[in-house]
Amino acid sequence: MSAQAVATEVLSSSSVLPPFAGAHTAGGQDFEVIPFNAGLGAEIVGIDLGKPLSVADFARVHRAHLDHHVVVFRDQRITPQQHIDFSRRFGKLMIHVLHQFHLANHPEILIVSNIVEDGKPVGLGDAGKYWHSDISYKPLPSLGSLLHAQELPAEGGDTLFANMHTAYETLPAEIKAAIDGKVAVHSYLAKYDDMKKAANWRPTLSAEQLAQVKAVSHPAVRTHPETGRRALFVSEGFTTHIEGLPEDESRDLLNQLFAHSTKDEFIYRHQWREHDLVFWDNRSLIHLAAGCPTHLRRKLFRTTIEGDLPY
Numbered sequence: 490m491s492a493q494a495v496a497t498e499v500l501s502s503s504s505v506l507p508p509f510a511g512a513h514t515a516g517g518q519d520f521e522v523i524p525f526n527a528g529l530g531a532e533i534v535g536i537d538l539g540k541p542l543s544v545a546d547f548a549r550v551h552r553a554h555l556d557h558h559v560v561v562f563r564d565q566r567i568t569p570q571q572h573i574d575f576s577r578r579f580g581k582l583m584i585h586v587l588h589q590f591h592l593a594n595h596p597e598i599l600i601v602s603n604i605v606e607d608g609k610p611v612g613l614g615d616a617g618k619y620w621h622s623d624i625s626y627k628p629l630p631s632l633g634s635l636l637h638a639q640e641l642p643a644e645g646g647d648t649l650f651a652n653m654h655t656a657y658e659t660l661p662a663e664i665k666a667a668i669d670g671k672v673a674v675h676s677y678l679a680k681y682d683d684m685k686k687a688a689n690w691r692p693t694l695s696a697e698q699l700a701q702v703k704a705v706s707h708p709a710v711r712t713h714p715e716t717g718r719r720a721l722f723v724s725e726g727f728t729t730h731i732e733g734l735p736e737d738e739s740r741d742l743l744n745q746l747f748a749h750s751t752k753d754e755f756i757y758r759h760q761w762r763e764h765d766l767v768f769w770d771n772r773s774l775i776h777l778a779a780g781c782p783t784h785l786r787r788k789l790f791r792t793t794i795e796g797d798l799p800y
């Protein structure tokens with residue numbers, strides 16, 4: 490298929506694409522979208538994210554992200570600035586509250602790492618210890634995140650992604666009825682003290698940091714703003730309770746939702762390779778860091794795109 494034919498096909502099949510500011514390069518890259526067997530996720534093969542994408546190429550990547558919820562780009566030898574530039578084409582970038590772990594001169598990048606240098610952690614060492622959707626504890630949660638491998642352990646360190654559309658669709662009728670129309674409270678502090686106890690490096694939050702992470706309420710089931718599909722929007726990492734229910738009922742319902750949404754059949758397990766860049770949709774998925782032996786070094790860079798008000 491010629492680049493022109495591809496462009497026409499893609500643009501005509503994507504009525505939901507918003508306008509965006511970006512480079513308009515003539516000619517595209519020759520790449521393919523290859524879905525995984527897991528029922529979610531795809532690899533995008535043959536693209537170099539270090540080069541500005543044409544309008545048609547960007548549209549295909551955007552479409553693949555919406556269709557598959559997590560897309561994997563192998564062997565991306567890109568700089569932090571190129572990572573940021575590509576991420577920005579999808580929206581405004583969020584600055585993480587733990588400024589201790591921003592990459593020097595690039596506050597848009599959060600360092601996710603278990604490495605300790607001179608007694609100081611270089612990054613967030615236990616990011617993703619519990620299932621979560623990034624920044625769901627803010628009034629405007631994240632659209633998606635892009636994680637770029639810098640240093641990988643020889644063993645372990647996988648990231649798991651669970652499809653919250655299929656999780657919602659397959660809920661038993663009585664649980665679906667119990668959560669429809671309900672509002673859930675999300676807090677950055679939900680597991681903070683537990684994690685601080687388990688890992689002595691976690692900083693004590695300043696008054697200014699605490700002010701940035703006030704608890705918020707979001708619908709327990711949200712509608713994806715670009716595809717219209719409904720998805721469960723609660724997670725063990727950040728959801729504390731369901732509004733309007735007695736505490737034990739809320740806990741019981743959440744535990745059932747957490748157990749259901751992380752069943753094997755909804756999961757894609759990413760095994761990292763050097764220079765992988767993985768881009769997921771926080772409106773469609775929750776994710777978890779499987780962890781690796783503590784003596785093995787692991788370091789990744791993350792950008793996080795701001796999303797819409799959930800409805």
Ligand code: OGA
Pocket residue numbers: 601616617618623634636646647648649776777778779789791
């Ligand atoms: C994150 C995260 C998981 C991992 O960076 O948002 O949850 O496997 N990371 O590092």
Ligand code: MN
Pocket residue numbers: 616617621622623776
């Ligand atoms: Mn995360």
